[in-house]
Amino acid sequence: MDQKEFDNYVLQTYRRFPITLVKGRGMQVWDENGAEYLDFFPGWGSGNIGHCHPKVVAALHEQLDKIMHVPNVYYNEKQGELAKIIVSESFDGQVFFCNSGAEANEGALKLVRKRNPHKKTIITLNNSFHGRTLATVTATGQTEYQKGFDPLLGGFVYCNINDCAMLENLMNENVAAIMLEVVQGEGGITAVTPQFLHTARELCNHFDAILIIDEVQTGVGRTGKMFAYQHYNVQPDVMTLAKSLGGGMPIGAFVVARKYCEILQPGTHGSTFGGSPLACAAGIATFQAIHEENMLKNAVEMSAYFRQKLEDLKSKSALIREIRGLGLMLGVELTKPGAEIVDKCRAQNLLINCTHQTVLRIMPAINVTKTQIDKAVAIIAKALVE
Ligand SMILES: Cc1ncc(COP(=O)(O)O)c(C=O)c1O
Incomplete structure (x- = not known):
């Protein structure tokens, strides 16, 4: 079923992004065309241990x-x-x-x-x-x-x-x-x-x-x-x-x-x-x-690592007002609406969310790795520069 037909039959209570997700494993999801995304907001907060944990x-x-x-x-x-x-x-x-x-x-x-x-x-x-x-x-x-x-x-x-x-x-x-x-x-x-x-x-x-x-x-x-x-x-x-x-x-x-x-x-x-x-x-x-899998310990360690990376980004970008949150529930408050940044990240195959108009909400699975965080930070940095 294409997205137009979907919209004809499903009540329109959500503003949907134009991608159809068909598969998820850990930190990754794939759309129906096989494009792979790094999912840093899995399941709208329901993906603490990632997609389809074995x-x-x-x-x-x-x-x-x-x-x-x-x-x-x-x-x-x-x-x-x-x-x-x-x-x-x-x-x-x-x-x-x-x-x-x-x-x-x-x-x-x-x-x-x-x-x-x-x-x-x-x-x-x-x-x-x-x-x-x-x-x-x-x-x-x-x-x-x-x-x-x-x-x-x-x-x-x-x-x-x-x-x-x-x-x-x-x-x-x-x-x-x-x-x-x-x-x-x-x-x-x-x-x-x-x-x-x-x-x-x-x-x-x-x-x-x-x-x-x-x-x-x-x-x-x-x-x-x-x-x-x-x-x-x-x-x-x-x-x-x-x-x-x-x-x-x-x-x-x-x-x-x-x-x-x-x-x-x-x-x-x-x-x-x-x-x-x-x-x-x-x-x-x-x-x-x-x-x-010691995920609580990983969440604490990766939170510190991620926050530092985001603070480094803040020191280089006037668009970031504040980094806040607890553990791997992170908010990046911008000086302008964040929807455009979310779109730009998605165009580079990173899924994040914006809440309260100006706050990027970033909540990767708590078994996230440094490599995945580095990749996400690089994409966010690029989206902010663009
Ligand atoms: C703190 C909090 N409480 C309640 C809810 C509602 O949960 P549900 O969408 O499962 O009804 C949400 C959903 O985002 C939430 O974040």
Whole structure:
């Protein structure tokens, strides 16, 4: 099917680049004409271990021969196994499985609403991104995503990132939860300060509110720790996950600290395909691959290497305002819109992204090598000069 016919049949909610991707392996993808691209934004943040990792592929093949889907009224070994891994990697509690980041956040929001009907307020951050469902688009503190979808869900208020005084002013006993990303991804690669995250934690403790950390984009090794909150010595009450959790397979989850596990009782929440054996087998293989191949260590080392290369580029280019990020979640803020640079990189077979108009978002797989980084930096340098 050519792209014109595709556009005739598929709802036009995305601005698509004119390439059709048909194959992916590790850091590379290929289009239908055989052109090879270096993918430094794999799977829109879902490719932390690269395309078609052999351990994930093998786990999927093995599971496909057994059973693809088990309704959640039966036990499913793979789901239990993945839940145990996630808990052992984060904090003591229980896991609910779903299929996407928005669905994970939606469930987390339902949990805080259910806990105490008198606590109506949920604080999220300006420039955040939490998904496209009505509740999560309301939680998203960016009006451009909310335009035209009134009336939005009630009870949400928005705080500026890293503004502790504003957060203190917004907080009171009616607040059910504070929900935030440790590094805002769609919001321009901006990390919370330790002071801000600690203030959020203390305010939640003081006013009996739940701290939800959205690790949909930052989780599963992206920042050099398994979860980004682990850089801060702060523990959430609820953590949401998706994107790279399935090593490329669709899966979402939220993890609930043990003391809040009684809130959602049978019948209060569900998801037909949530935690299917297929998606969970891929999730288990993803964690195994990260550990067996020392990917967290590689992410830390390659982050330092990449950042230095980008800083060198900044010292030579007036177009770069700032390099920021955590681990291999990198943002290059430009002095002009970045879409043109993304196009120029793509013309040289490098795939990156631009978020927040001026921030190049660069998130290679966390098993990226120095050679691949050198190649990408050379292409970005050329695109900036052009
Ligand atoms: C931090 C964050 N939360 C939630 C979502 C929504 O995830 P999904 O697209 O899987 O619904 C995203 C997607 O980009 C995200 O970056």
